[in-house]
Amino acid sequence: xxxxxxxxxxxxxxxxxxxxxxxxxxxxxxxxxxxxxxxxxxxxxxxxxxxxxxxxxxxxxxxxxxxxxxxxxxxxxxxxxxxxxxxxxxxxxxxxxxxxxxxxxxxxxxxxxxxxxxxxxxxxxxxxxxxxxxxxxxxxxxxxxxxxxxxxxxxxxxxxxxxxxxxxxxxxxxxxxxxxxxxxxxxxxxxxxxxxxxxxxxxxxxxxxxxxxxxxxxxxxxxxxxxxxxxxxxxxxxxxxxxxxxxxxxxxxxxxxxxxxxxxxxxxxxxxxxxxxxxxxxxxxxxxxxxxxxxxxxxxxxxxxxxxxxxxxxxxxxxxxxxxxxxxxxxxxxxxxxxxxxxxxxxxxxxxxxxxxxxxxxxxxxxxxxxxxxxxxxxxxxxxxxxxxxxxxxxxxxxxxxxxxxxxxxxxxxxxxxxxxxxxxxxxxxxxxxxxxxxxxxxxxxxxxxxxxxxxxxx
Ligand SMILES: Cc1ncc(COP(=O)(O)O)c(C=O)c1O
Numbered sequence: 001x002x003x004x005x006x007x008x009x010x011x012x013x014x015x016x017x018x019x020x021x022x023x024x025x026x027x028x029x030x031x032x033x034x035x036x037x038x039x040x041x042x043x044x045x046x047x048x049x050x051x052x053x054x055x056x057x058x059x060x061x062x063x064x065x066x067x068x069x070x071x072x073x074x075x076x077x078x079x080x081x082x083x084x085x086x087x088x089x090x091x092x093x094x095x096x097x098x099x100x101x102x103x104x105x106x107x108x109x110x111x112x113x114x115x116x117x118x119x120x121x122x123x124x125x126x127x128x129x130x131x132x133x134x135x136x137x138x139x140x141x142x143x144x145x146x147x148x149x150x151x152x153x154x155x156x157x158x159x160x161x162x163x164x165x166x167x168x169x170x171x172x173x174x175x176x177x178x179x180x181x182x183x184x185x186x187x188x189x190x191x192x193x194x195x196x197x198x199x200x201x202x203x204x205x206x207x208x209x210x211x212x213x214x215x216x217x218x219x220x221x222x223x224x225x226x227x228x229x230x231x232x233x234x235x236x237x238x239x240x241x242x243x244x245x246x247x248x249x250x251x252x253x254x255x256x257x258x259x260x261x262x263x264x265x266x267x268x269x270x271x272x273x274x275x276x277x278x279x280x281x282x283x284x285x286x287x288x289x290x291x292x293x294x295x296x297x298x299x300x301x302x303x304x305x306x307x308x309x310x311x312x313x314x315x316x317x318x319x320x321x322x323x324x325x326x327x328x329x330x331x332x333x334x335x336x337x338x339x340x341x342x343x344x345x346x347x348x349x350x351x352x353x354x355x356x357x358x359x360x361x362x363x364x365x366x367x368x369x370x371x372x373x374x375x376x377x378x379x380x381x382x383x384x385x386x387x388x389x390x391x392x393x394x395x396x397x398x399x400x401x402x403x404x405x406x407x408x409x410x411x412x413x414x415x416x417x418x419x420x421x422x423x424x425x426x427x428x429x430x431x432x433x434x435x436x437x438x439x440x441x442x443x444x445x446x447x448x449x450x451x452x453x454x455x456x457x458x459x
Pocket of ligand 1: 073128129130131133156157158159213246247248249273274283
């Protein structure tokens, strides 16, 4: 493969090709704080504005077609506009979107989660993944009578005051703007490679729950040490601490029953969102009956006042999300969905690493299941022209920051110019991504390396 010399000025090319997006971003800045609706969508000099999407593609406001590796922040494993899901949603739309009451679809949705997620004896729906984790923490505290939560460096569990601690490097940073110190003090953050420190912390006896992304931080950006999940499972059991798998990304993606099915390790509670709601806003918690019991109203004297966990929420299990979620989960029950996505992601990771080998550029593509991450400009000591699970030679904080720091942004811009929309300099696959799409992406990556060289980002 050879690199293509395209231009001397990446940013000027980007501004020219995506002029309609730039115009909308400038307009957005006047009314939308920061011009964006989600920090993850921030891109300097501006992010893309999309007009419509279908299957594995989206089209921006200037009519440029892009292969979409963001797929609804990971929620659209069936791709955009799956005909079965959208037909059911249209039908539901005509019958109302909010009944302020129970409805058939919320039961079918919960039954489907219960059927496929091993740890879900009972289910409660929320409006997002962040809310699912808030509820899981509250349930764990009520069940154990302890206040503390323990999590790991870089693991992302949404934007709540509690779980934002230790998410971004430097992981040990003691404060978060806008979050009270008293809240931060209730959360312990540890590196995942020090089980001794974990045991030592649990001996203090104040921890209610251990929260884990079972893929490793940010959908496998920082892979977990070998046997980590098994070891944490045993330690949590020994100290009677509730183990929560945050399967907001991995749920229905790592396997029909999520990472817990793929790795054969049972958490006490599981938090879900994204694929759970088929691309609509929604989340949920599934868990052991004796923990979930704290959501029940009981006639037992004193229970409702002292044991019952409060959980309202206007949009919990709204009929449209329940319909999209149920239809999507029925399809995800077939392991061919995950097998296809995994195979395409493995082909992509191998193809990207092959380009880097041939071009002699430092960096690597890595990941697990149907996701991939990319870093450039850092030497990965175990990269070959093949798939890669755990990059060596690059520290965890650098891996975690790679989406936006260093060459993450120029790479994202270059790939957009070559017809590919990355997500945090990586992405997630759907059933709609084909082998041809992967070949196109690998070719685009070769061209993008050329762009980065021509504009001085890479030598
Ligand atoms: C692992 C994980 N947990 C929780 C969340 C938060 O979910 P939501 O954005 O629905 O609040 C996310 C979002 O990306 C996530 O990736």
